[in-house]
Amino acid sequence: MANFFKDNSDLVFTLNNLDLAEVAALREDNYKLAQQFDNAPTSFEDALDNYNRVLEIVGEICGDRIEPRSRIVDEEGPHFENGKVTYHPETVRNLKDLEQAGVMGVMLEHRFGGLNFPVSVYTMMTEMVSRADGSLQNIFGLQDIAETISFFGSEEQKQKYLPGFASGEFDGSMDLTEPDFGSDLQSVRLRAWQDEKTGQWYLNGMKRFITNGCAQVHLVLARSEEGTTDGRGLSMFIAEKCPQLVVRRIEHKLGIHGVATCELQYNDVPAQLCGKRRFGLIKYVMSLMNGARVAISGQAVGIAEAAYREARKYASERMQFKKSIDRFPAIYDMLSGMKVKLTAARALLYETTRVVDLRNGYNDLVEKSENPSAEDRAKQKYYNKVAAVLTPMCKALATEMANQVTYDAIQIHGGTGFMKDFNVERFYRDARITNIYEGTTQLQVVAAIGGVIQRDNDVRIKELAELNFEGKLARLRDRLMELHARQLEAVRFVSEKKDQAYHDLMARSLVEMETYVFVGLLLLRDALKCEERAAIAERWVLDAVPEFEKRFMRVTSGDVTLIDNNRDIIDY
Known part of the structure; x- marks a missing residue:
């Protein structure tokens, strides 16, 4: 019986020492929500017990079910035929296991059937899922889409979509990238037009490299303002799977084979405006990307954890010159360096998630209060600034670390590590995308440097x-x-x-x-x-x-x- 939470002393240490008391109190409205919802905690001790209990459940699913299925998922992946994507049966089983565990709406409010857990605890889940199967995280980790609707959608939109996300009925994708515009999102061309008689919005254009682009619910960045060419002309829309939304192809990728990465064609796809016009890029996508930075950091740490463990195990068993290779100073030094880098990235990751949780908590507190205190406003401002510098720093460190650790894991395996008989070659392939998507390391530097200069x-x-x-x-x-x-x-x-x-x-x-x-x-x-x-x-x-x-x-x-x-x- 493997449990990816209980067997990871560093992760257990992190949860027990992260100091989430203030975060939990903000999240649970000082535990007043317990009066309305049976599963809401009544104190921090109760909340921490809930976190531990659910993490143990997810850890067991990851260790006993998801990880043993990961090799065949990587080898065979999803199937695409006649415009339809079909996930591998083992991927479907993985998602069903997580759905039955009740963790498809980890951060959603109790009133929508979610757990109302903080980002910090959700990230621990994403780390464990990624350790088990890096590609599965690209589906499980798209819960940020539901969070975006929760933050910026209308009450009607929340009621329509969020219970479905929490139950696992809905899955999602964020449709940002276009064939000619990768990181240059302000140049997005996909057109949104509105029928003057009915008020209905429609979407026309192309999107490319869309993770889980076969999803039921899509968050789409589109150009809603005629005559504009910059980010101020973009809005965010919610679209649903329909005949007018065509999956043209799925990509054949170096890694993360278990998830479909799609090219999409929008042919007058009906859509709903999410939030306000013109705020699509400057507010909503920026919020979505901040969440994605943390999620990918968790994915990177999880893949690196798997690679480090494989390298350590192999080195302890591989005999050369009548002793195991982990007793050779060069190999021992490599393993020690991998452990240090991994622990360091995890420390920054969860310091970052704690700050993000406090930012979210004080943003929510101030926005919902008719007369917020000066202290609450000051904390809101402070945590927004710190989160803005830590999230890109975190993604840069974690993803570059994962690439180095998986590289070293293959080196420790020697020639066998280059073969598909060993998992480390998959970890190496899966890690490579992490410092590219959701903003390359170079773009994380651009995002972080302002806070570094301002000493935030x-x-x-x-x-x-x-x-x-x-x-x-x-x-x-x-x-x-x-x-x-x-x-x-x-x-x-x-x-x-x-x-x-x-x-x-x-x-x-x-x-x-x-x-x-x-x-x-x-x-x-x-x-x-x-x-x-x-x-x-x-x-x-x-x-x-x-x-x-x-x-x-x-x-x-x-x-x-x-x-x-x-x-x-x-x-x-």
């Missing part, structure tokens, strides 16, 4: 640095704070240069420098609660120092000389 996370850095560290932990904290001082120096240097091209060129270095310091402090915080984590924190800091210094020297050099393929060297 300095309050939290100060809080962490002032924890009661002693001995080695205090010395490591002091080293990190020296790096932090140099980070502030680097930020000043770039800001005072007043050169946008230089600012853009050095953005990734500045974001990565920020990540080294912040994650180091998170690991030291955890080491205060678990002595065994001190070694992980120390390895992270020792590895971070030279990488930080290399980037610091580059940022403060003022040199923008680049290699050009055609002219050898150019000045940027």
Whole structure:
């Protein structure tokens, strides 16, 4: 009997030490919801018990059912014929198991049949599902679509769709990308037009690379304002599966074979406006993408967890020169580095989800209150700023980490890792998309750099640095704070240069420098609660120092000389 929650001590530690008390109180309206709904918790202790219980159920499903089915799902995948997508029978069983466990509406409100769990707990589920089958997460993880309708849809739309999402009757897709426009969403062309007599909206155009594009319910970014060419002319629409919505093909992909990635043709598809006109990109998709960043970070961590475990198991069993290869220093060092990177990414992931939960909680509190307090408004503003910088930082770290860990897992397996007989080649293929979709790492840098320059996370850095560290932990904290001082120096240097091209060129270095310091402090915080984590924190800091210094020297050099393929060297 495998349980992907109970067998992961790091995940159990995270849940029990994440400090979700404020999050749960906001989520449950200070536990007043228990008076209306039988399954609502009456206290934080009750809420935490609910989280543990459901995570154990999902962990068992992932370990005993989903993971054993993952190989055949990867090999055979969905079937496409005559415009119809049919998922593999084992994928259907996976979804049915999760549906019967009642976790298809994890974050939805009690009144819609959801669990009303915070993002943090939902992300733990997505991590476990991804460890079992990375491609299944691309269906299970689309619960953000229901959340978007919950945030921005009308009450009528909520009543129509959300109970179906919670029960598993509905699945969804977010239809953003078009054939000529990947990340450049402000250039979307799919046209939305309104019948003047009936008020009915219709959609015309193409969408490409749509995950689970065969879904029943689609959130669609479309151009509703004639004559516009930028993001201000875009609105969000809800469309349903119908004959006018044609799946033209499904993609043959490197990885995540279990989910259909579709090309869609909209031929006067009836649709409903979701929220206000013109807010499609600037508000609704931005919210949706923030949720997607967290979900993909969880997917990356889950795939990396699976790869690390496979590598560790193989190294302990593979005999060379009369001893297992994990006893060779080179292999032991690789495994240790993988563990440190994985633990670090998980620490940042769940710090990020906690902030996202607090942001959501205070946004909801302020919006629903007739006279919100100054303190609540201040917290709303603070958590919105911090979430805006942490979510892209988190996705950048987690997805790049997953690619490195899966790469190293194959290396540890040697030639056998290159063969389909071992799972690590699948993990390597599945991980590769994570730092591409829902915004490449390069775009995460663009999203994070403003907060880094504005020092939006300095309050939290100060809080962490002032924890009661002693001995080695205090010395490591002091080293990190020296790096932090140099980070502030680097930020000043770039800001005072007043050169946008230089600012853009050095953005990734500045974001990565920020990540080294912040994650180091998170690991030291955890080491205060678990002595065994001190070694992980120390390895992270020792590895971070030279990488930080290399980037610091580059940022403060003022040199923008680049290699050009055609002219050898150019000045940027």
